């Protein structure tokens with residue numbers, strides 16, 4: 001009897017309902033009343049659960065096999081790239097102590113430097129069985145790779161997403177939408193120059209200033225007015241905004257590095273509340289400045305926050321570095337001052353067009369960014385397809401390509417034997433150069449033609465190069481010209497330490513933040 005009853009039980013809920021609709025008593029006497037329904041539901045539940053378990057099993061097996069296939073492929077293709085074998089690094093710190101030092105970036109650069117000496121311009125490093133890094137040092141290869149590897153590391157996108165939600169910039173996978181967004185931002189920035197109101201009220205205090213804090217304040221005013229208009233300058237919450245954004249800049253990558261977001265940690269929620277307050281403040285300034293900077297204000301709040309964060313952090317770092325160099329070198333200041341005063345006439349603020357003619361000043365900005373890029377590495381990947389290089393080497397999909405900027409931009413064969421020194425003239429064409437005997441292999445293009453340079457990769461290159469490059473260089477140059485035109489930058493008399501001691505070896509050109517005094521030049525308004 002059970003068999004015949006089983007045979008007529010429909011397999012799906014829909015089948016059961018249809019049967020009920022067409023026939024109010026569809027089942028034989030072995031089923032009656034409530035028993036019909038409960039029998040069906042129990043049977044339905046068992047079959048449903050089994051089906052779900054089977055689907056789960058197939059999916060997990062499929063994912064695991066797919067992963068395994070990828071790892072095998074990564075090993076097979078990665079094995080053909082020159083470099084130490086995978087087991088050489090699996091011992092971690094005991095086999096590669098350079099990777100575990102206190103300053104990992106610096107140690108990693110030295111480590112890569114040694115690997116390049118041994119294995120050539122393209123070297124693989126295994127950071128784990130499925131983590132393949134490929135470091136590239138040769139400028140031609142770098143150019144080719146930065147054009148072909150259009151994706152960014154998922155970690156960067158994750159860090160921005162965790163803080164600000166879904167974005168259009170700094171997205172990992174490159175696609176038409178990303179390209180479109182980049183173009184519209186580039187178009188917007190092309191017509192922008194640093195706000196005259198930032199230049200008019202450059203220095204609010206003339207007593208001693210902390211160089212880094214001053215630079216940060218300048219960077220915030222510059223990028224803030226570019227994205228939100230001049231309303232940003234008089235906004236009551238500007239200082240709070242700056243503090244919160246710097247807090248996110250400090251912790252963002254740390255939280256994003258967790259594979260599973262640590263919901264259980266209280267400091268994670270504190271970080272999230274900072275992000276929420278930032279979003280609230282961004283909406284406030286967007287509302288206040290409506291009508292000012294139309295095209296960018298149409299971007300979502302998260303995008304503006306991401307641009308503020310990246311733009312301010314990178315610009316502040318560069319301004320601080322330039323000011324510190326100027327303080328250390330009165331000659332450099334004088335050279336820039338004579339150039340600025342020869343070109344700038346009149347009492348109004350210095351214009352971008354005037355700055356474009358200030359060759360030496362622009363070269364100073366480029367030389368500073370050469371020695372102190374935004375980060376030690378450019379990182380790219382090709383997420384879906386393998387990358388075949390012209391020299392026949394295949395970089396497998398999913399491998400991370402890193403360009404160690406300190407090695408490339410301070411390579412004697414590219415930049416000459418004086419690559420560790422601060423020499424802005426290397427960016428000027430030979431006619432402008434004071435030392436005519438010197439061979440400037442780097443001097444491919446003139447600053448005026450294009451603010452670009454073969455081995456200058458501090459702004460990246462190729463499909464994902466920095467969109468704000470020209471804007472940043474011109475704005476920083478205008479800012480520096482305006483400061484130097486009116487003020488002499490001096491070291492505070494009682495400065496506790498000599499800032500030149502902060503210039504470390506070739507890897508870190510960061511100068512410890514000196515306290516500076518801006519003293520008005522004779523005749524300045």
Ligand code: HEM
Pocket residue numbers: 146152169170171178182185223307310311312314315318369373374378379458459460461462463464465466467468469471472
């Ligand atoms: C001194 C200042 C700056 C430096 C050193 C700098 C450096 C960089 C670097 C190294 C990259 C990655 C490039 C690559 O992977 O090839 C980048 C990307 C980017 N930068 Fe900048 N940047 C600066 C200022 C700015 C400013 C002021 C803006 C705009 C307000 C900006 C907008 C962007 C955008 C949108 C990207 C991402 C492009 C993408 O994901 O496709 N940058 N920047």
